[in-house]
Amino acid sequence: MDDDCCSTQLLDGDGTFNVEGLDRFVSTTKLSDCGLSYAVVAIMGPQSSGKSTLMNHLFHTNFREMDAFRGRGQTTKGIWMAKCVGIEPFTLGMDLEGTDGRERGEDDTTFEKQSALFALAVADIVIINMWCHDIGREQAANKPLLKTVFQVMMRLFSPRKTTLLFVIRDKTKIWDSVPKPQAHQDTPLSEFFNVEVTALSSFEEKEQQFKEQVAQLRERFFHSISPGGLAGDRRGVVPASAFAFSALQIWKIIKENKDLDLPAHKVMVATVRCEEIGNEKLRDLKSDEGWLELEEAVEAGPVSGFGKTVSSILERCLSEYDMEATYFEEGVRNAKREQLETKALDLVHPVYVTLLGHLRSKALEDFKSRLEQSLSRGDGFAASVRACTESSLVEFDKGFKDASIKQANWDASKVREKLHRDIDTHASSVCCAKLSEMTAKYENKLTEALSHPVESLFESGEKDTWVSIRKLLKRETDAAVAEYSTAVVGFELDEATVDAQVQNLRDFARNVVEKKAREDAGKVLIRMKDRFSTVFNHDNDSMPRVWTGKEDIRAITKDARSASLKLLSVMAAVRLDEKPDKIENVLVSSLMDGAITTQSSQNRGVGPTTDPLASSSWEEVPPKNTVITPVQCKSLWRQFKSETEYTVTQAISAQEAHKRNNNWLPPPWAIAAMLILGFNEFMLLLKNPLYLMVLFVGYLLSKALWVQLDVAGEFRHGPVAGLLSISSRFLPTIMNLLKRLAEEAQGQGQQQQQHQTPTAQKPYTVDSHSFKHESSSSNPTSTVISDSSVSSSNVSYSDSGMEYSSPSQMHRRSSKGEVEQS
Numbered sequence: 001m002d003d004d005c006c007s008t009q010l011l012d013g014d015g016t017f018n019v020e021g022l023d024r025f026v027s028t029t030k031l032s033d034c035g036l037s038y039a040v041v042a043i044m045g046p047q048s049s050g051k052s053t054l055m056n057h058l059f060h061t062n063f064r065e066m067d068a069f070r071g072r073g074q075t076t077k078g079i080w081m082a083k084c085v086g087i088e089p090f091t092l093g094m095d096l097e098g099t100d101g102r103e104r105g106e107d108d109t110t111f112e113k114q115s116a117l118f119a120l121a122v123a124d125i126v127i128i129n130m131w132c133h134d135i136g137r138e139q140a141a142n143k144p145l146l147k148t149v150f151q152v153m154m155r156l157f158s159p160r161k162t163t164l165l166f167v168i169r170d171k172t173k174i175w176d177s178v179p180k181p182q183a184h185q186d187t188p189l190s191e192f193f194n195v196e197v198t199a200l201s202s203f204e205e206k207e208q209q210f211k212e213q214v215a216q217l218r219e220r221f222f223h224s225i226s227p228g229g230l231a232g233d234r235r236g237v238v239p240a241s242a243f244a245f246s247a248l249q250i251w252k253i254i255k256e257n258k259d260l261d262l263p264a265h266k267v268m269v270a271t272v273r274c275e276e277i278g279n280e281k282l283r284d285l286k287s288d289e290g291w292l293e294l295e296e297a298v299e300a301g302p303v304s305g306f307g308k309t310v311s312s313i314l315e316r317c318l319s320e321y322d323m324e325a326t327y328f329e330e331g332v333r334n335a336k337r338e339q340l341e342t343k344a345l346d347l348v349h350p351v352y353v354t355l356l357g358h359l360r361s362k363a364l365e366d367f368k369s370r371l372e373q374s375l376s377r378g379d380g381f382a383a384s385v386r387a388c389t390e391s392s393l394v395e396f397d398k399g400f401k402d403a404s405i406k407q408a409n410w411d412a413s414k415v416r417e418k419l420h421r422d423i424d425t426h427a428s429s430v431c432c433a434k435l436s437e438m439t440a441k442y443e444n445k446l447t448e449a450l451s452h453p454v455e456s457l458f459e460s461g462e463k464d465t466w467v468s469i470r471k472l473l474k475r476e477t478d479a480a481v482a483e484y485s486t487a488v489v490g491f492e493l494d495e496a497t498v499d500a501q502v503q504n505l506r507d508f509a510r511n512v513v514e515k516k517a518r519e520d521a522g523k524v525l526i527r528m529k530d531r532f533s534t535v536f537n538h539d540n541d542s543m544p545r546v547w548t549g550k551e552d553i554r555a556i557t558k559d560a561r562s563a564s565l566k567l568l569s570v571m572a573a574v575r576l577d578e579k580p581d582k583i584e585n586v587l588v589s590s591l592m593d594g595a596i597t598t599q600s601s602q603n604r605g606v607g608p609t610t611d612p613l614a615s616s617s618w619e620e621v622p623p624k625n626t627v628i629t630p631v632q633c634k635s636l637w638r639q640f641k642s643e644t645e646y647t648v649t650q651a652i653s654a655q656e657a658h659k660r661n662n663n664w665l666p667p668p669w670a671i672a673a674m675l676i677l678g679f680n681e682f683m684l685l686l687k688n689p690l691y692l693m694v695l696f697v698g699y700l701l702s703k704a705l706w707v708q709l710d711v712a713g714e715f716r717h718g719p720v721a722g723l724l725s726i727s728s729r730f731l732p733t734i735m736n737l738l739k740r741l742a743e744e745a746q747g748q749g750q751q752q753q754q755h756q757t758p759t760a761q762k763p764y765t766v767d768s769h770s771f772k773h774e775s776s777s778s779n780p781t782s783t784v785i786s787d788s789s790v791s792s793s794n795v796s797y798s799d800s801g802m803e804y805s806s807p808s809q810m811h812r813r814s815s816k817g818e819v820e821q822s
Contacts, residue, residue, distance in 0.1 A: 044099070367391075
């Protein structure tokens with residue numbers, strides 16, 4: 001069947017016209033857009049004669065069909081309509097309620113006549129569905145029904161030719177026996193109907209043959225409104241947009257025809273009057289002050305004695321009905337009483353449901369408060385939940401019993417089940433919250449117990465670092481697990497759940513260590529340099545080294561790098577599983593001994609060897625435990641060496657500077673040769689002191705020139721550059737010295753006066769033969785000569801300032817006076 005048929009009930013079993021449904025059908029199927037290009041097909045016949053089945057197979061509709069296993073009975077009530085799928089032009093099918101049904105009985109044939117007349121008045125084609133074995137029978141062949149319908153139709157409606165499609169013969173005898181109005185005494189049947197007869201095989205015995213014949217019959221409905229088509233002459237057809245209004249008016253005319261509506265007078269009076277009494281009592285119930293007050297009270301919360309009060313109100317309402325309707329027909333009276341009771345209970349039921357909701361909410365809140373109090377007292381969680389649940393359910397059952405209504409047999413099991421579910425949900429929520437809180441507590445304890453000690457062990461970087469970490473992890477984890485297992489006993493969790501929680505706690509502790517290892521791996525280069533600096537610049541007693549020239553810098557450097565490499569090997573991988581690895585050996589052989597091995601191999605002509613660090617994973621180490629890959633270790637080591645090379649170079653420079661500073665005397669053999677070969681000259685100087693004075697003065701002048709010209713500094717840039725610089729400055733320096741000597745000679749008188757000044761301004765002198773040497777603390781390789789003064793007597797300084805000279809020029813600074821140098 002196709003869903004596009006839009007099946008809709010046009011008339012219900014009581015004859016009520018479905019105006020809204022018809023309008024919705026017209027709008028959905030777009031019937032109003034068809035103009036006059038549409039046809040209406042209706043089917044009528046005895047009950048359970050296969051009308052709906054024939055329509056569904058013929059027009060692909062989805063009318064409800066009889067269930068053969070449930071026996072014969074009324075399937076279609078009233079009149080249903082649907083769009084005939086796949087038929088052009090637009091064809092509207094009507095399925096009428098079967099005639100001669102036991103549900104309506106033998107006396108109530110009014111609706112059958114009205115619906116049959118309605119179908120003949122509206123439809124272009126009316127299918128009369130008759131069984132072959134019903135031919136010749138009076139009721140089964142619908143002869144009385146057709147007689148009455150034909151008679152009334154000629155009286156109510158102007159002649160309109162409609163096609164009657166019988167599945168069997170024997171149609172003329174029915175027409176001849178119909179009483180006709182005077183105007184139509186001689187009117188033949190052909191003026192009103194086009195009669196067509198066809199036959200179909202049994203659907204149940206010859207289903208395939210039935211479907212083939214139905215398919216052939218379906219072809220006749222295509223283009224049924226064309227000239228010569230199955231729909232007839234189509235006189236009086238209204239536009240499709242007015243079909244709904246036309247059908248409604250036709251039904252009103254049929255309903256108002258008194259000849260067709262003859263119910264028993266007594267039953268009719270009882271029906272109307274009992275309906276009025278029931279409606280009146282229902283209105284009185286809705287406006288009853290006691291009921292309104294009770295309804296308002298229930299909205300606010302639970303009401304004690306609700307069931308007893310409501311039962312009394314309903315009993316009074318039904319008693320008043322019984323008193324007023326006691327003399328009417330019993331069947332109608334009882335039926336209307338049941339309707340009144342049903343409506344009254346429908347009025348009470350929402351309030352009853354609200355009351356149960358309040359009872360459920362109150363029981364749930366009581367459960368929550370009792371559970372919280374029980375847990376605050378330190379009672380076990382599972383035991384507390386059981387006790388509080390039982391108390392809450394008992395309280396709810398008591399409230400439900402109080403709210404029960406005598407006239408209703410309402411079941412509150414669903415509300416009770418929902419209460420139980422809500423209690424279980426809340427208990428589960430609290431359980432999860434408590435367990436999460438407890439788990440977070442022990443996780444924080446593990447984090448505090450592991451983070452700082454593990455970081456400290458990583459900083460030390462000893463060979464047994466991971467052994468110490470494993471012992472620490474096991475100790476702290478076992479302690480936390482023991483405390484946690486004791487704490488969850490009161491929850492009465494199953495063993496699998498407890499094991500899972502404990503395993504999660506162990507995994508968390510392991511993750512703390514792994515996370516700390518990966519965090520500290522980012523600091524490994526800094527720690528390696530710190531370790532190198534500590535080992536390189538301090539001796540075995542942790543005292544700072546002084547580079548005197550006796551130290552073996554190569555060995556010290558190797559030890560410092562070895563210590564740093566050990567730190568790198570510790571941080572290269574996570575070793576919590578006590579599995580051996582060769583990381584340290586690979587790093588030592590590749591980074592410490594690799595250069596020597598490679599060089600010797602090349603010298604011997606050996607072919608290239610495989611680099612064990614040219615990999616992204618360590619041998620025997622799972623990738624998940626790798627923190628620093630071999631390639632990264634090689635890169636870090638290269639960077640480490642480049643950044644520590646300067647420290648080694650500085651140490652070597654300091655040693656060389658120390659050796660130069662301590663080796664200013666010539667070799668002993670040179671001193672002996674000078675004494676032997678220069679003995680005569682030495683004696684000559686002793687005999688003539690004037691020569692000695694001249695040599696002394698020459699020495700002073702030479703020393704002064706040496707200092708002023710900074711000969712040592714100039715020759716650092718090379719001999720040629722040094723000679724050029726000294727030659728260009730030699731003569732100005734001589735002139736400057738002579739000028740200063742002259743100024744010193746003139747200022748001797750002033751110096752004597754300065755010796756008589758107060759102590760605060762008294763100058764001090766430094767012998768001209770004294771020299772001060774100091775080494776920069778920040779640079780052990782440099783040796784700085786702070787000052788050298790050459791004069792015939794001394795050098796003077798005052799508190800107000802000082803005078804100093806550079807290799808290129810003289811500078812003078814003074815705040816209060818002058819600095820004089822002699």
